[in-house]
Amino acid sequence: VRQDRPVSDNEPIFDLLALLALEKLGDDRFRGQSNPDTLTRVFGGQVAAQALIAASATVAPDRPVHSLHSYFLRPGDPSTPIDYEVERLRDGRGFSARRVSARQHGKVTFTLAASFHVPERAVLTHAATAPPVPRPETLPTLKELIAPHLDKLPKFLRKRELPVDIRPVQGYGDQFRLWSGKPAEKVDKDIIWFRSNGALPEDPAVHVCVATYVSDLMALDAVLLWHNDYSDTSTANRVLGRTDIAMASLDHAMWFHEPIRADEWVLYETTSPAAGLGRGFAVGRMYSADGRLLVSLAQEGLFRSQES
């Protein structure tokens, strides 16, 4: 079905799928590993995706996840496994609810609650529609945008391979356009296309987890959009955020309005309604290639001066 997309077995999507293959420790207890090239702390999207796959493993397959709410409590240590414990809050006729605690070194590092729902006949149906943007095939990949500027990136980022093909539309990736002498202007939304590098298994939980993983890659970047100086093409690094600012995810919430396929093109837009008091808030939406809203999300982050 996907003849246009040869799947090679050394693509980073397989690293991501490996991260989602949790070890079962016992009833409702699972163990996950971290990506070996992770640096000082575990990537939030990885923990959220692992916790969600742990919760999903305890729920009947006829009820897909429709929402998740999570908090990042402590930085994850990539050198040691993460243990996930699932609490079965409820199994009703139409809904199941789970709470997951991720633990390392005896402490809760992350907590997630998720709800699962047997799809019902809709009495009301509507959906916001995607903004008009160029098709992904007409856009360069993030990798192509970055390639001429690898020497300007921190060393650990140069060899970073993402499990998804990202096609920046606006905002996200503009710094590389500027560095290449192409125009970029102030916008209030980051927009990208993404899809997995290679086809994914059919299991809908895997698609949701890949979308969760990707969502955490760039949600907080939208907070920086308001403060980007497009006249300065040297200092700002839009992929990591401003180099003088350290940021960390505080929470992450997602609502899955419809099934999502993460190996087909997804349009992902984020914006930031507010920042202050050391925090910044971002909201996002994911649309199908034909413009239907599939996912809403919200994330708050901590923004501190790198010096502090």
Next chain:
Amino acid sequence: VRQDRPVSDNEPIFDLLALLALEKLGDDRFRGQSNPDTLTRVFGGQVAAQALIAASATVAPDRPVHSLHSYFLRPGDPSTPIDYEVERLRDGRGFSARRVSARQHGKVTFTLAASFHVPERAVLTHAATAPPVPRPETLPTLKELIAPHLDKLPKFLRKRELPVDIRPVQGYGDQFRLWSGKPAEKVDKDIIWFRSNGALPEDPAVHVCVATYVSDLMALDAVLLWHNDYSDTSTANRVLGRTDIAMASLDHAMWFHEPIRADEWVLYETTSPAAGLGRGFAVGRMYSADGRLLVSLAQEGLFRSQES
């Protein structure tokens, strides 16, 4: 300080404040009562506010709540007390996190996680601004809009007194305008002004809890906006939602970007990006009277045909 607003001791705001005065059962365990005029199920905003005040009672007062994430798991029984148990997930230098379980009849009816943060020097500050709307003083109250139409309302609603003064701006309350022969047109946002009926104690946690309570009053109404038939002035009851549709809150998340005073005018707008498969999703914002974004929120609801 509020000479313009005489506080009478029989206003419903005192019922709400009484609901927030939880009984302390032991370390991190609290008991709450429900409003005696509650009908078949406990109002979600009451449970969320009580769980939040329980969590706040276990956190140092120098760190106000900045976000909450919650799930409604089972309908609350108004005839029996609700027990709240707080788990201390973390007390760090800058942040505290709590998880609260509400129980009735031995079952978890509601779960909330909340995060508290010592405000920091902001390295980034921005905020969305409020839409241009008429000042609250120029608008009729919800009570005044309803008054001529009490006979059309279900009996239990006729005597309902809200703890807040609501001034509908658009969407919310339009049905009563239509019934009075005034024009109303299709809009994509519900907008109201609200403030407590009477001054509130200084404790910032009380203001946050009142805002939480109010937010749950109308968030899901925005899902119905897309489907309202403004040519039919007889059947739709916009305060309760369409009479042929039963709705229930599934979750509730809020982000408090800045301190909010619920006894000063707050502009509250909600809209719905998507509905389908039996669910509807709404997002909202609360602004100060001078137009600064104070609160963001998101809520998903279950929408079923009344016949089912």
